[in-house]
Amino acid sequence: MIAAAGGDVGQTLADAVIHEGMMATTVTFGARTRALTGRHRFDLMILDAVVRPEDALHLCRQIRTLSTIPIIAVVAQGREDIILAAFESGADDCVSSPFGTREMIARIRSVLRRASHDRAMHSLPKPFRFNGWRLDTWQRTLRRPDGAVVNVTAAEFDLLVVFCQNPGRILSREELLSSTHAGLAGPIERSIDVHISRLRHKIEDNPHNPSLVKTVRMGGYFFAAVVETDG
Incomplete structure (x- = not known):
């Protein structure tokens, strides 16, 4: 299950993920999102940091204190300062908006592969x-x-x-x-x-x-x- 937090970008991403055969839902910034991630309900969180970057980064920091869930932040194009702030807040990857759906799906699959590779850690x-x-x-x-x-x-x-x-x-x-x-x-x-x-x-x-x-x-x-x- 993938969660997309934020406004229109979040809904667009959720629709794209569902189209690819994965489960997804949208959530709003706030305590409910922190509680859900704290219970490890989701496999990945996508944060919309385009319109409300400070809210997204604040939520990212709060989630990171509760969970190791992989986090992808969507950032407005050209905002290197927000990209760096997202990494500093605990994001695992950043994608610039506007973005192509195929690129985002590839990023999601890549991050999920990396997050699940602990099952192969016997090597x-x-x-x-x-x-x-x-x-x-x-x-x-x-x-x-x-x-x-x-x-x-x-x-x-x-x-x-x-x-x-x-x-x-x-x-x-x-x-x-x-x-x-x-x-x-x-x-x-x-x-x-x-x-x-x-x-x-x-x-x-x-x-x-x-x-x-x-x-x-x-x-x-x-x-x-x-x-x-x-x-």
Whole structure:
């Protein structure tokens, strides 16, 4: 089930999704939408950030505190500031409006594939551990040293998996993009930087002077932690 939140764009998207044989419904901005997503009723949320971008971004942030549901934000063409704000608010992808129906359906299917790939995680090693943190690739959870679960987006989780698989190795933005779905929509390089910034605020003691995810000038990023696997 896919939910489209917002005005005319939301209804148009819902109609297109239903035409493709998927289930969809429209919802309004507000507490009911947060409650529904908190119960994991939907597989994906599409937010209309064209007419009321601040309301859409506020809802995105609220949903992200309750759920890891994939979120696609629809943004007015040329609004790079809203695209970056959407990524910062926890969106997994952004699409500029006006958009083609075929493009949107392809984006939806791509995000859904990425969100469901945890069912194939048996090919990954057992949970990673670094600096007391535990990254479970099967359950797709990140736990602090005190055992508390930290809410991360799908893109942030995938970035952390790539870092744990390649500790100490410099990874370019292009490599990170090819290994995750953090770059499904532009501006591509800056979207990676936004996801890295959000991840640092969740795992670093001092995100402004990071000790785990390091920046390499003109190179990319590398993970400075000692990584181990369970078992």
